[in-house]
Amino acid sequence: MNKNDTAIVTITDMNQDGEGIGKLDGYTLFIKDTVIGDVAEVKVIKAKKTYGYARLMRLVTPSEKRVEPLCPVARQCGGCQLQAYDYKEQLLFKENKVRNNLERIGKLSDYELLPIIGMEEPWHYRNKAQFPVGRDREGNIIAGFYAGRTHSIIENEDCMLGVKENRQILRIVKSFMQEYKIEPYNEESHSGLVRHVLIRKGYHTGEIMVCLVINGGKLPHGDVLAERLSKLPGMKSITLSRNEEKTNVILGKELKKLWGEAVIEDRIGDVTFEISPLSFFQVNPVQTEKLYGKALEYAGLTGNETVWDLYCGIGTISLFLARKAKKVYGVEIVPAAIENAKRNAQRNGILNTEFFVGKAEEVFPAWYEKHKERADVIVVDPPRKGCDETLLRTMVQMQPDRIVYVSCDSATLARDLGILSQNGYHTERVQPVDMVPQTVSVECVALLKRV
Ligand code: SAH
Numbered sequence: 001m002n003k004n005d006t007a008i009v010t011i012t013d014m015n016q017d018g019e020g021i022g023k024l025d026g027y028t029l030f031i032k033d034t035v036i037g038d039v040a041e042v043k044v045i046k047a048k049k050t051y052g053y054a055r056l057m058r059l060v061t062p063s064e065k066r067v068e069p070l071c072p073v074a075r076q077c078g079g080c081q082l083q084a085y086d087y088k089e090q091l092l093f094k095e096n097k098v099r100n101n102l103e104r105i106g107k108l109s110d111y112e113l114l115p116i117i118g119m120e121e122p123w124h125y126r127n128k129a130q131f132p133v134g135r136d137r138e139g140n141i142i143a144g145f146y147a148g149r150t151h152s153i154i155e156n157e158d159c160m161l162g163v164k165e166n167r168q169i170l171r172i173v174k175s176f177m178q179e180y181k182i183e184p185y186n187e188e189s190h191s192g193l194v195r196h197v198l199i200r201k202g203y204h205t206g207e208i209m210v211c212l213v214i215n216g217g218k219l220p221h222g223d224v225l226a227e228r229l230s231k232l233p234g235m236k237s238i239t240l241s242r243n244e245e246k247t248n249v250i251l252g253k254e255l256k257k258l259w260g261e262a263v264i265e266d267r268i269g270d271v272t273f274e275i276s277p278l279s280f281f282q283v284n285p286v287q288t289e290k291l292y293g294k295a296l297e298y299a300g301l302t303g304n305e306t307v308w309d310l311y312c313g314i315g316t317i318s319l320f321l322a323r324k325a326k327k328v329y330g331v332e333i334v335p336a337a338i339e340n341a342k343r344n345a346q347r348n349g350i351l352n353t354e355f356f357v358g359k360a361e362e363v364f365p366a367w368y369e370k371h372k373e374r375a376d377v378i379v380v381d382p383p384r385k386g387c388d389e390t391l392l393r394t395m396v397q398m399q400p401d402r403i404v405y406v407s408c409d410s411a412t413l414a415r416d417l418g419i420l421s422q423n424g425y426h427t428e429r430v431q432p433v434d435m436v437p438q439t440v441s442v443e444c445v446a447l448l449k450r451v
Pocket of ligand 1: 381
């Protein structure tokens with residue numbers, strides 16, 4: 001095939017990014033926006049020797065597994081790769097993705113893959129959204145999302161994954177900017193003021209936080225904006241984050257209170273957390289409780305155990321487990337998150353935790369070197385790149401009875417489970433959880449036992 005060729009293909013499979021796969025005489029085409037079962041007319045946009053990428057031009061026969069996306073800009077936005085795929089099929093897709101990775105990368109065979117835990121209502125589940133602000137071609141101020149892999153903003157104030165309050169908050173911010181002639185940030189010229197609007201809502205508490213990320217130290221007439229936003233039910237915290245860097249990182253390091261508190265509160269199970277705009281907090285509260293519930297079950301605590309929670313963030317898992325353990329140690333690289341973790345422990349009256357700031361792969365081996373104390377259970381919840389090998393080695397040396405591995409990337413999970421299985425840890429079961437419906441992402445919690 002060559003660039004600009006057109007063809008009619010049947011989609012027979014999907015890759016891990018959710019692109020449809022069709023074959024034509026042994027030549028493989030990857031086609032975004034198609035799903036298994038579609039017959040589609042496509043145009044090649046990039047051709048390699050044995051495979052290429054094509055664009056969907058027309059659906060000749062739509063798949064029975066296809067549904068009408070709820071979001072009018074689902075295709076342009078690219079945030080929801082699977083919105084046109086029936087939810088039941090999305091869940092199967094994720095289960096298969098996990099199974100493939102575990103078996104191909106991790107070479108696991110003798111383990112149990114449990115059916116994925118999906119959502120009853122797979123919409124409006126996100127407790128946090130970060131909207132970039134800019135201007136459209138006509139010069140109107142808009143807020144929305146970056147179109148897949150670009151930095152052009154697709155206007156969308158009413159994301160189907162977010163809370164309903166987002167829209168009203170964005171409207172207030174935009175009309176305020178228009179009225180007081182406050183410029184949205186322009187990435188190319190590095191000029192203008194307002195870069196992003198971050199909104200977070202406590203699922204159980206209903207408390208709302210708005211944080212404006214600005215390219216400067218001050219928001220002119222900020223008091224007027226604060227006054228308008230503060231009237232919304234649930235509003236608890238309005239802050240400014242100063243970010244004058246030319247960077248893709250959204251938030252700056254400095255935070256200034258404009259109105260109310262600097263943090264909001266939410267609960268996971270019966271533990272209350274204080275959440276700052278800067279801290280990581282799971283975005284799907286309904287599924288988080290199910291995920292942590294599984295982690296707790298797999299940890300098998302009776303009250304006598306010493307537990308390590310590596311990559312602990314603001315201590316969510318640590319505190320969730322602490323009530324049932326003798327002692328929980330947490331390690332996390334972000335100092336502010338550890339401050340949150342300590343305060344969260346205090347405010348919940350949890351006294352059997354200890355938190356360390358630093359790289360897990362440095363702090364944990366150093367501690368073990370010094371104390372030579374073993375752990376009964378180790379929980380890890382690393383970022384996408386998975387665990388460092390030094391860390392895996394120390395984990396094995398500590399000889400815990402159980403390892404509970406929480407993962408947001410099944411490929412690195414598989415790699416690490418493979419390594420652990422060669423070092424005396426058998427993967428008993430893996431439980432996938434759908435934390436981010438409509439997207440290709442899948443979370444897992446795995447239980448390993450010492451053989
Ligand atoms: N367990 C927490 C956080 C999980 S996200 C929760 O469920 O909320 C992964 C965390 O790992 C992030 O907080 C990130 O800051 C932290 N992190 C990333 N690299 C790290 C490293 N090398 N050592 C320790 N923590 C790290």
